[in-house]
Amino acid sequence: MENEVKKELKEKQKKISFESYGVKISIEADCDIDFNLIKNCLADSLSREFNLVENQTSDHIFYINGDNFTYSLEKNKEKIVSDVSFEFLLDTLESKVRITVAEFAVGRVFLHAGVVAIDGKAIVIPARSYHGKTSLVAALIRQGAVYYSDEYAVLDENGYVHPFPKMLSVRGIIDQYAQKDLPVEEFGAVAGTDAVPVAMVLITEYVEGAEWKPEQLSAGQGIMEILPHTIPIRNKPEFTLNVLNKVAERAIITKTMRAEAVDTALLIKSFFAKLAFKI
Amino acid sequence: MNNPQAPTARKNGLVIQEMPDEVLVYDLKTDKAHCLNQTAAFVWKNCDGKTSVSEIVLQFEKQSGTKVEEDLIWLAIDQLNERNLLETNVTSKFAGESRRSVLKKIGFASVVALPVIASLVAPTAVLAVACSGVQTADSCGTGNCNRGTPCTSCSPACGAGFACGCSGAGATCECIATAGAKTAASKKG
Missing domain, CATH: 3.90.228.20 (Phosphoenolpyruvate Carboxykinase; domain 3)
Structure with missing residues (x-):
């Protein structure tokens, strides 16, 4: 039973990886989530310095956990927010990703x-x-x-x-x-x-x-x-x-x-x- | 009376940026930045552990072309000491005297700039974009203090014009605009 749950979670899990100003970031989710919306939002937020990368080892990993109604967000296994709406999740994710890029940008x-x-x-x-x-x-x-x-x-x-x-x-x-x-x-x-x-x-x-x-x-x-x-x-x-x-x-x-x-x-x-x- | 102490400038754990008339020092241990004006910088550079304070006075006079009181140099050393920019603590010459009275005494007698060290704590990445010293970028972005977390941990505090609204069982943190009933949730900063 436990294995089935784990298997189901794994199948549901989704991920994008990208690089911005030399900073390597991944966003993972254990739930169905509109990754296109996230991509567009981050690309705008980072002034189009947003390059999707396959199979990247990222230095910063954001993890979204949620059901159909509420979501939680972690960064590098540290909780940022929990039980928030998708709109709020997106705002928080955008803000945190932008600050991460600004803090770790290579040569800038x-x-x-x-x-x-x-x-x-x-x-x-x-x-x-x-x-x-x-x-x-x-x-x-x-x-x-x-x-x-x-x-x-x-x-x-x-x-x-x-x-x-x-x-x-x-x-x-x-x-x-x-x-x-x-x-x-x-x-x-x-x-x-x-x-x-x-x-x-x-x-x-x-x-x-x-x-x-x-x-x-x-x-x-x-x-x-x-x-x-x-x-x-x-x-x-x-x-x-x-x-x-x-x-x-x-x-x-x-x-x-x-x-x-x-x-x-x-x-x-x-x-x-x-x-x-x-x- | 000459003071026999020969202070040593700390060099470890510091990032030092030389400028034409000042020195900027960043302390990696405390994340504090210090800006030494010309007088303070001269004294700091001459604190080599061998040169006594009275010898630093002579060097300073030679460099500036004017006579100075030993107290002026001690004022710099005191400030360097307070900011942990010396290897070992030195005993202040002004023990028991207020900074105000020392400044008054030296200020009147001095024709050179008094030593000044301006200091600040470097911001974290989040605070560098915050609305105020207590908010996070998220709280700027949404006007709230860790919205969604239980009311037991609503921090950091909301900024000016906002109060953390938390009431009822199982409530979560949210910043509420104090002027009027407008909540700032979902507002971007």
Whole structure:
């Protein structure tokens, strides 16, 4: 009887393996689940850097256990959530996979940041979620900047930033909290295709009525401000600090409070134009 | 009075990144990052276990071209000591004195930058994308604290504007927006 159950489970079990930014991941399930939906969701979430691979030995294994109504998720045998709906499972899986890729990406440093480029030079805006990162990026690309990302600044070993042009996740359309994914074209903008040097890192936070007073930070102070948004710092500190140092050697790191995104975007562009001859 | 101690800079278990006027040090044991300004970096680099504090003073004066009080160097050593950036603990020269009074005393007399070490704990991957210091990315993504897990283990806490709603037998964690009755479940961050 027990063997029959095990056999049945084995037959039901399904698996996909993929590689993203050099990170090898598998997702297994012991139940019938829509793997096509998962694949599409992850491919969008990882900005199409998603390559299915057969017979891969993965470093990170996600395991979905469930029946027709509720699901549980484990990562490397550690429970993440249990008894949740499929919608919630998908949200959690997407989020966990994306963070795993960002933490372990080979030869890349992922910062939680918005990125745009003007004249082939990047402006990186590190920020936590719910701190207006996307609003600022959206305002900048509406004013002509090239879109690179509203989620991650993906830095290579030379400190250049690569596009991570997933759709912009904008709040305030459905309601105050829910996000709606919009393609960059909706903003009358284009997405960057090439890696570009970082010319400016802007540390900023929305404060109602705040005055724009950019203060230039030293390289060390600047890196200390960027670190809280640096995903792989604990996993590969040496490589990460080396990359951040390369960014700091070239870029101006500045800090200021800011008011509304549209006004701030104008100020950023003007500030950037004045700096351009120095960069 | 000269202090005979000759402190030694710790080098093991650290990632050191040199910059033009600063040094960034990452402690692999504690996952803390420290940014040493020029004065603190000079003192740290000269803590070789052989050079006494009074000799470091002389070296500093030679490098900066100005006379400094030994207390300035001790202020750097104290901070290095506190952050576990020395091989062995040194006895502070300022034992019993408040940092404020020491700074006041040295600050007035000094024409060079006071030694400053800024420190922070490096975030975990999850916290680096979180809404606040206490939420996970999932809680950002869904506005909840480990939704689906039993109420006995609702952690980390929900962020500002949210409270963990848990009531009734067998209830599970969920962050509820405190302003109004809107739940943040299924909202993405």
